[in-house]
Amino acid sequence: MALEPAIQELVDRAAIRDLMARYARGLDRLDLDLVASSFTTDAYVNYGTWEDTGVDNIVRRLRARVSRYDRSTHFMGDQVVRFNGDTADVETYALIYIVYSVEGNQYQSMGGIHYEDRMTRHGGGWQVQRRVVHHDWRRKARVDESVPGTERLPISE
Secondary structure: OOOOHHHHHHHHHHHHHHHHHHHHHHHHOOOHHHHHOOEEEEEEEEOOOOEEEOHHHHHHHHHHHHOOOOEEEEEEEEEEEEEEOOEEEEEEEEEEEEEEEEOOEEEEEEEEEEEEEEEEEEOOEEEEEEEEEEEEEEEEEEOOOOOOOHHHOOOOO
16 A cells, blocks of 8 residues: 655655664674665765775675774764655765774774765665765864763762
8 A cells, every 4th residue: 555645755764764773783883784784786885085886895895994993883963865756865964983992092083974875765665875975074082091981970869
């Protein structure tokens, strides 16, 4: 049974938001099968410093990058979606927090990016067919363990 067009658009928007959340969770949990499910088999990506085609190549390159981190958090934010039948142009803003170690010192990198995606409806769901990542800003800092953490703040009873 077909849905009313307005209802179908809401369902598709929710599915696209879920796709981006799944992609982020896959990166942060090093679940590259989850990341792979976000892309069409013939997907093209340009992450700024590298580009590739084909989901297997994309996942291989992402695995090499995210496996270097101690941990990460990708937070997907504002999103604009323009539908054109079974395709959608999607722009998603994101904040990325990465903790990593170099020569025994721990660092954190915080950045703002936005994904410019062409997504296609595939098998009832949505997948990324073309992705260009724009790096808007980045800040890197050494983790200073001498700075008191919030656990040292008094708790009023």
